[in-house]
Amino acid sequence: MKSRLVILLSLFFQVSVAQFTNTDVVAKIKTETVDGVISVISTVTNTTEVYKSLRYSVTAFKTDANNLVTKNDQEDRFTLEANESKELSRGIVNITQNDKLVVLLLIYEEDKIIGKDRIGFNEEAHQKTEKIEDESSDDGIVLKGIVVEETKTKPGRDFYEFFYTTYTLAQINGNKVVGVFEKLSFGRSTIIQVKIEDNVIHEFLGKPDLEYLEQMSKIAIRKVYKYFKDLKKQKNDIFQY
Numbered sequence: 001m002k003s004r005l006v007i008l009l010s011l012f013f014q015v016s017v018a019q020f021t022n023t024d025v026v027a028k029i030k031t032e033t034v035d036g037v038i039s040v041i042s043t044v045t046n047t048t049e050v051y052k053s054l055r056y057s058v059t060a061f062k063t064d065a066n067n068l069v070t071k072n073d074q075e076d077r078f079t080l081e082a083n084e085s086k087e088l089s090r091g092i093v094n095i096t097q098n099d100k101l102v103v104l105l106l107i108y109e110e111d112k113i114i115g116k117d118r119i120g121f122n123e124e125a126h127q128k129t130e131k132i133e134d135e136s137s138d139d140g141i142v143l144k145g146i147v148v149e150e151t152k153t154k155p156g157r158d159f160y161e162f163f164y165t166t167y168t169l170a171q172i173n174g175n176k177v178v179g180v181f182e183k184l185s186f187g188r189s190t191i192i193q194v195k196i197e198d199n200v201i202h203e204f205l206g207k208p209d210l211e212y213l214e215q216m217s218k219i220a221i222r223k224v225y226k227y228f229k230d231l232k233k234q235k236n237d238i239f240q241y
């Protein structure tokens with residue numbers, strides 16, 4: 001009974017945190033069509049009376065007819081005055097009718113996601129394993145299978161490439177955002193972390209050794225897979241109860 005209570009309280013906490021997304025800071029992706037060319041515009045609005053120093057990440061996931069996925073990232077820091085709206089980025093959509101494109105906008109305050117939005121093109125043609133849905137979201141935002149990156153060194157970026165490639169090929173498609181982060185440690189060393197929400201799933205000392213980084217990515221993938229598996233089991237236990 002005690003374990004079930006802990007699970008229920010944990011789920012309640014996760015839902016409560018989710019409710020703060022797009023509240024103080026609202027992320028929005030818009031489109032404009034001029035002469036048949038579609039522009040995708042990422043915007044943000046500060047709904048508070050407080051000055052904000054934030055970071056944004058725009059990621060485009062393109063899936064072709066052979067289900068090969070390519071990813072492009074753009075991120076930067078920015079500031080918002082009270083009640084200010086701002087355009088963060090603008091890009092041109094260039095896809096065929098057989099391609100699927102998903103654009104995800106995330107707004108961070110420190111390491112927490114406080115705003116999010118996404119837009120998709122040609123998703124109907126890829127609805128089998130590519131259907132993305134965040135079951136815990138209450139705002140209709142879909143985030144399944146998303147991995148974000150904040151690394152500082154080449155070993156950090158190399159690890160991210162190993163991790164992201166394996167995560168995609170394994171089709172884990174977790175329904176929460178997975179983050180690869182790197183923070184400074186003693187001297188010139190860094191600590192690389194794989195996190196889901198505020199939970200550190202795996203962390204290790206960054207080293208310029210590709211074999212070591214590949215091994216760390218395999219360990220991290222196993223732990224991430226187990227995390228999502230346990231999370232699904234917890235939800236099933238709650239519904240049965």
